[in-house]
Amino acid sequence: MFKKVNWQVILVVLIVPLLIMSPILFNGTALLGVDGYFHYNRIFEAAMQLRDRNLSFLNLYTFQQAGRIVNQVYSPFVTYFFGALLLIAGTWYKFQILTLYIVYALGILTMYFAATKIGLTKRWALSLGALYTSSAAVYGFVFGATWKSIALAIVPLVIPSLVHLFEGRFNWRQTVYLGVVVALLAQFQVLTVAIVLPMLLPFFAHGVWVAQAKLRFLGRIVLASILAIVLSLNTIMPLAEVYRNTLISPVAMNMMPQTSPIFQPTYTGVNSNSDIVISVMAFLLLGMTIAFWKKLSVLTRFMAILAIVYLVVGTSLVPWHLLETNYPGLRSFLQMPRRISLTGYALTIVVVGNVFMEVRPDNNVVRSLTPVILAVVSVLLLTQKVANNVYYVQNEKTPLYAGLQATSRNVYSPDIHKFVQLQPLFHDGDMGKLIYHVDRTTPDYVPVDSTIETHQPTYDAYMNSFSKQWRPYQHIVNVDGTMTLQWKSNVANKKRLIPVVAYERTKVVLNGQFLNVNRLKRNTVGALYVADRRGVNRLVLSYSPATITKLGMYLSIMGWGLTVAVITFNFFKKYDR
Numbered sequence: 001m002f003k004k005v006n007w008q009v010i011l012v013v014l015i016v017p018l019l020i021m022s023p024i025l026f027n028g029t030a031l032l033g034v035d036g037y038f039h040y041n042r043i044f045e046a047a048m049q050l051r052d053r054n055l056s057f058l059n060l061y062t063f064q065q066a067g068r069i070v071n072q073v074y075s076p077f078v079t080y081f082f083g084a085l086l087l088i089a090g091t092w093y094k095f096q097i098l099t100l101y102i103v104y105a106l107g108i109l110t111m112y113f114a115a116t117k118i119g120l121t122k123r124w125a126l127s128l129g130a131l132y133t134s135s136a137a138v139y140g141f142v143f144g145a146t147w148k149s150i151a152l153a154i155v156p157l158v159i160p161s162l163v164h165l166f167e168g169r170f171n172w173r174q175t176v177y178l179g180v181v182v183a184l185l186a187q188f189q190v191l192t193v194a195i196v197l198p199m200l201l202p203f204f205a206h207g208v209w210v211a212q213a214k215l216r217f218l219g220r221i222v223l224a225s226i227l228a229i230v231l232s233l234n235t236i237m238p239l240a241e242v243y244r245n246t247l248i249s250p251v252a253m254n255m256m257p258q259t260s261p262i263f264q265p266t267y268t269g270v271n272s273n274s275d276i277v278i279s280v281m282a283f284l285l286l287g288m289t290i291a292f293w294k295k296l297s298v299l300t301r302f303m304a305i306l307a308i309v310y311l312v313v314g315t316s317l318v319p320w321h322l323l324e325t326n327y328p329g330l331r332s333f334l335q336m337p338r339r340i341s342l343t344g345y346a347l348t349i350v351v352v353g354n355v356f357m358e359v360r361p362d363n364n365v366v367r368s369l370t371p372v373i374l375a376v377v378s379v380l381l382l383t384q385k386v387a388n389n390v391y392y393v394q395n396e397k398t399p400l401y402a403g404l405q406a407t408s409r410n411v412y413s414p415d416i417h418k419f420v421q422l423q424p425l426f427h428d429g430d431m432g433k434l435i436y437h438v439d440r441t442t443p444d445y446v447p448v449d450s451t452i453e454t455h456q457p458t459y460d461a462y463m464n465s466f467s468k469q470w471r472p473y474q475h476i477v478n479v480d481g482t483m484t485l486q487w488k489s490n491v492a493n494k495k496r497l498i499p500v501v502a503y504e505r506t507k508v509v510l511n512g513q514f515l516n517v518n519r520l521k522r523n524t525v526g527a528l529y530v531a532d533r534r535g536v537n538r539l540v541l542s543y544s545p546a547t548i549t550k551l552g553m554y555l556s557i558m559g560w561g562l563t564v565a566v567i568t569f570n571f572f573k574k575y576d577r
Contacts, residue, residue, distance in 0.1 A: 008126060009112060016130045016379055017104035020142065021097060023387035029394055030093050030426040031386075033144030034405040037440035040092070040145065042071050044435045046083025048477075056481035057238070057543045058506075062435060063442075064470040065483060067500050067541040070445055072238040075147065077187050077560070092434050093426040103141045107133030107153040114156035115350055118163060124353045127371030132156065134375075134382040135278045137345040142386055144405060148339065151188035156346040157181045158196055165203035165221075166299050168211030175220040179227030180563060186232040190239070191334075195343045199310070202302060231559045237552030241545060245447040245503050248462075248525065252331035252453040255320040260341035262311055273385055277378040278345060281352050282311055288355045295359055303351045310344025313337070332453065393419045400438065410441040410459055412467045439467035446526045447503050458525060465527040470499040482542040492534040500541065501526040509540040 024031065032040070041062040048054075048061040059070050071079050082099065089095035108129035115125035132138065133153070141149035158181055164174045185193045204221065211217040229236070262275075262282050289296070289304040296304070312318070314337045324331050334340075356367060393403045396418060401411040403419025416422055416437050425434040443454070443462040474486040485500060501522075502508055508515040510530055521529040530539065545553075 006122075008122060009109075012126050012130060013105045013108055016108060016133065017101045019379060020104055020134065020139075020383050020386060021100050022383060023390040024100075024142075025097065027390050027394065028093070028427075029390045029423060030096050031142060031389055031393060032404060032422070033146075035147065036145040036404060037435075037438065038442045038444070039147055041435060041442075042074065042079050043082045043086055043095075044431060045071050046079045047086040047431070048083075050080065050083050051087060052477070052479075054477065054479060054481055057545050058481070058483065058541065060477045060481070060483050061432075064439065064466045064499055065475040065485075066466055066470065067483065067502065067506060067543075068446060069238075069242055069503065069543070072545075073235075073242050073445055075188055076234055076238070078150070086431065090429060090431075091427050092431055096426070100142055103138065103150055103153055104133045106150075107138040110154050110156040111346065111349065114159040114346070115353060117160040118350065118354060120350075120353045120357060123368065124357070124371050127375040128349050128353055130375040131277065131281070131371070131378050132346060132349050134274050134378040135345055135349075136275055137342045139274065139382055143389060148189055148192060148342070151185055151192040152342060152346070154181075154184060154188070155192070155196060155343060156350070157184070158199065159347065159350055162200065162203045162303065162347075163299065165200060165207045166302060168207035168209070168217055170207070170217050170220045170224075172220070175224045176227065176563075176566075178221075179224040180231065180567075182224075182228040183231030186228070186235050190235060191339070192343065195340055199306060199343075199347070202306060206302065227559075231556055231563065233552035233559075234556035237549040238545065241505070241549045242445060242503065246449065246451055248443045248446045248448055248458060249332045249451050249454050250335065250444065251459075252328075252455060253335045255324045255331060255334070255337055256316055258336035258338060259316040259318075259320060260311070260314040260338035262341055263315060263317075274378040274381040277374055277381070278348070280374065281348055284352050285311075285348055285355075288352070288359065292355065292359045296355065297358060300351065300354050300358060303347060303354070307344050307347040307351050311341050311348060314339065314341025314344070328453070393423075396420050404438075404440060406440060409456065409463070411438065412441075412463055413438040414471070439463075441467060443525060446501055447522075448524065448526045449522055461523070461525045465497065465523060465525050466499045469497075473499070478540075480542075482540055485539045485541070487532070487537055489532040489534060489537055491532075493531050495529050496532045497523060497527050497529055498539070500528050500539065502528060502541075503543065505544055505546065507540075507542045507544065509542075511538055 018025070023029075041059075045059050045062040049056060054060070057069060057072050059065075059068050063070055085098055086092075086095045089098050108126075111129035111132040112125045115128050116122070120128070137152040137155070138149050140146035161174070161178045161181060164170055164178070182193060182197075185196060207217060208214060262279055264279070285304060285307060289301075289308070293301070318337065320337050353371065356370065360367065392398055398419045399408070400413060400417055400419050400422065401408045403422070404411055414437075422434070422438070425437065428434070441459045441463050443458060446462070472487070476484040476486065478484060485498065487498075489496070500508075502517045502520060504517065506517055508517060508520070508528075511533060515530070523529070
């Protein structure tokens with residue numbers, strides 16, 4: 001049994017994530033950056049719903065307990081998994097250590113798997129795994145709890161499918177593999193799927209060209225697509241239902257400042273000095289592709305060209321200022337062109353390794369030590385930056401908003417003003433304290449009467465209507481997946497603006513009377529106006545998803561259950577052999 005254990009892989013997977021996290025471990029200090037409060041709210045919601053066995057389409061415990069729908073439209077399966085981890089960990093600090101380890105180990109293992117599948121040596125594969133997990137594609141999870149980092153950590157799993165498509169030979173196992181990988185990406189972030197799918201097209205086109213049984217090849221691609229869609233219905237259907245409402249759009253960003261600086265020799269204003277290593281990889285990719293073009297296989301040429309395209313498209317070499325002028329929706333949908341470059345990092349790293357293997361430099365030391373040196377430098381530079389960030393948030397003068405990588409206008413707390421005041425809450429067994437003491441303005445998926453481009457005034461209005469208003473109300477989470485809001489009024493029939501939202505299928509009951517959601521008045525950020533009565537007022541919120549939405553969710557759950565069972569059976573069957 002132990003002869004089958006790959007001890008080199010185990011050592012790298014153990015050491016590299018722990019080294020990256022070492023400043024957090026040694027100082028007992030947690031980090032929580034730009035997306036931290038948004039995702040920690042979602043995770044806490046999932047944890048509380050699991051703890052109380054009170055699953056609901058609404059977010060009952062979080063996001064100002066305003067009746068918003070967030071978890072069901074953003075990575076629901078994975079969020080429940082993280083919620084379970086939070087319950088196991090018991091504190092946010094332990095949870096952060098656990099999840100950081102999982103994400104960075106995942107980045108190493110997926111890249112190792114992809115690299116070995118295309119024929120790279122174990123040393124190259126492990127080195128590229130360490131390099132990838134310490135690159136900007138994945139490292140954002142430690143600085144800002146960015147969810148895209150988890151999605152990008154599994155992007156290398158797409159690379160074997162590129163080879164399968166290119167060869168035009170697609171058996172049943174490869175069909176299932178492609179469908180499951182695409183669906184797995186959708187479980188983390190739908191936008192990442194939208195960026196990854198074009199990567200498949202050139203290889204698919206070549207596969208159709210060379211396939212001897214073209215109809216069989218096309219048929220299995222269709223089956224892989226159907227499988228991916230069915231397994232993704234738990235994300236697609238709730239998203240489609242909620243988007244039937246008019247929602248506050250994601251913040252509109254100026255796209256040129258959000259491009260990738262990967263081709264710049266020096267870096268300013270980025271999270272990690274390890275970025276310089278991926279820049280070296282990018283220049284190696286460009287230089288070696290041009291210099292050794294004739295020596296490269298057709299497959300490697302395809303992969304090199306595509307990697308270069310992804311890197312370049314996400315940079316300022318593309319006139320994004322003109323594109324956003326002509327297609328303003330890009331400012332809210334894509335927001336940051338560097339996401340395209342980040343998605344291409346996995347392919348870039350693999351192609352550089354593949355080129356080295358095909359060209360085979362005469363100096364064996366160069367061929368063997370190049371990936372190791374690059375990986376070690378990348379990991380050490382990242383660890384150094386983590387240490388600098390830990391030092392920064394430990395400074396008693398660091399404001400709360402600065403520690404959260406936000407502006408003072410987008411963070412509110414009645415009693416916490418410095419980031420060091422937040423640290424004890426990471427270690428507190430009452431995990432709700434971290435969530436309820438601070439509000440980070442995130443008006444995603446809030447229903448409104450009309451929408452415009454989202455800028456700072458929208459955030460200010462949400463702050464004033466929700467973040468600063470929800471605490472005086474009494475919130476009661478009911479066992480049937482509904483929520484009751486209570487308050488006292490000294491005046492009857494007074495129109496009151498309450499920090500609650502309502503979707504088309506939300507049911508609102510005020511003091512025993514059902515209110516017509518379509519006739520309720522809202523302010524610009526969705527807060528409702530209701531006529532309260534003298535004395536105690538009770539407003540009950542509930543939500544009933546459409547039957548087609550529930551059917552899609554059930555199909556997805558059953559599909560994943562069957563898929564996991566089949567994969568597990570085949571794994572143990574192969575292991576027994």
